[in-house]
Amino acid sequence: MDSWRPVTKFWVGSQLYIATTRPTDVEKILTNSLNKSPFYENFNDIMKDTLLTAKVSIWKEHRKMINPSFNSKILNSYHDIFINYSKEMVKFLDDKEGVEQTDFLRVIWEKTFDAALDDTIESKRLLPNLTKLNQTKLITREEILEETSFMMMAASETAAITINTVLTILGIYSDIQERVYQELVSVLPNMENSPIQEELNRLDYLESVVKEILRLVPTIPFIMRYADEDIKCDPYVFPAGSNLIVPLVLLHRDPEVWPDPEKFDPDRFLHDEVGKRHRCSYIPFSFGARNCIGLKFGMMVVKVTVATILRNFEVQTVETLYLIILLRNKPIRRPGTTPMGCRELSGRCGDGGVINSQEPNEDHSVNKSSPASV
Ligand code: HEM
Secondary structure (H helix, E strand, C coil): CCCCCEEEEEEECCCCCCCEHHHHHHHHHHHHHCCHHHHHHHHHHHHCCCCCCHHHHHHHHHHHHHHHHHHHHHHHHHHHHEEEEEEEECCHHHHHCCCCCCHHHHHHHHHHHHHHHHHHHHCCCCCHHHHHHHHHCCHHHHHHHHHHHHHHHHHHHHHHHHHHHHHHHHCCHHHHHHHHHHHHHHHCCCCCCCHHHHHHHCCCCHHHHHHHHHHHCCCCCCCEEEEECCCEEEEECCCCCCCCEEEHHHHHHCCCCCCCCCCCHHHHCCCCCHHCCCCCCCCCCCCCCCCCHHHHHHHHHHHHHHHHHHHHHHEECCHHHHHHHHHHCCCCCCCCCCCCEEHHHHHHCCCCCCCCCCCCCCCCCCCCCCCCCC
């Protein structure tokens, strides 16, 4: 962080790239530039013309038709699906004999993918809206298939990675996990239950924990746009034709906005401080018309799953926050890098042979001198 430079430019061949972490620039970019950078063409083989990558003209039509699939009523019906899958996950962990290391990411990803797949197959939500679009000839059958597969991937992969990161970090900071647990016990006295919507809304501390983790380790580390026209960001002009990068990992750790930025401190999201920050200083789901369509859905899935698991188990890990930050900052995560273990909570006061965890630093800052020992 010593060499903090809010605006940086570089060239790759004839392409100009500009990265900025000034919230005012970020707001201008994400409000004015809806076109994605040619960088996204790298994904064309798997998701050409899906919401994430499509050119503005196609994106507008698709987004208009898909938006209603994410209204509150439909969101509530997704809720039930994820309660069931969270319970299955608890059962899966329950059936394991004793305590052992588990590749949480794989398990969670499989469950969230199953949930997304079931939903898509039985869908009374996404497909009908796309089919309507097909009747008006605004979308082909192939595009429907592509959009649906992408949505399943976007929903399951981002949620799984986020849930895994939340559980891993709480596995390091047992005192914060305990605070989450105490909140869960008060909101959900019966451990058999998963939170319904009204209870989810009362899990304020859990929400702050998830938000703080998405600040420190954003699941999508950067966003890119293409400048169709000059964008004035005083004292600079980002010229038409340039590729604009918003590096969320750096934006979320700007020391001017986030004192002691590498410290894990969920209380940052509890206080009035939130209202004092620029609205683009924290954007794990992006911002503007082309933000994440699954924002509410994603938060719901993460909260339901983490709440259900932590109401039943205590999680521990041998990872360190430093290593997590280091690995997640890379756009592609190394698979199987999160050794986790859990212990059923009926024996919460026993020492139960869990895998060793690092002692958390008292101040919850990144301890660079203690690498993970697996
Ligand atoms: C915690 C989980 C999630 C995070 C952190 C997240 C984050 C993001 C971000 C940062 C973007 C903007 C990407 C860009 O502009 O390059 C995005 C876009 C998108 N996300 Fe998510 N997402 C999450 C969950 C979901 C879920 C659950 C769904 C679907 C149900 C979803 C569907 C999409 C779609 C379709 C786009 C493209 C939107 C557009 O361009 O109109 N995401 N997401």
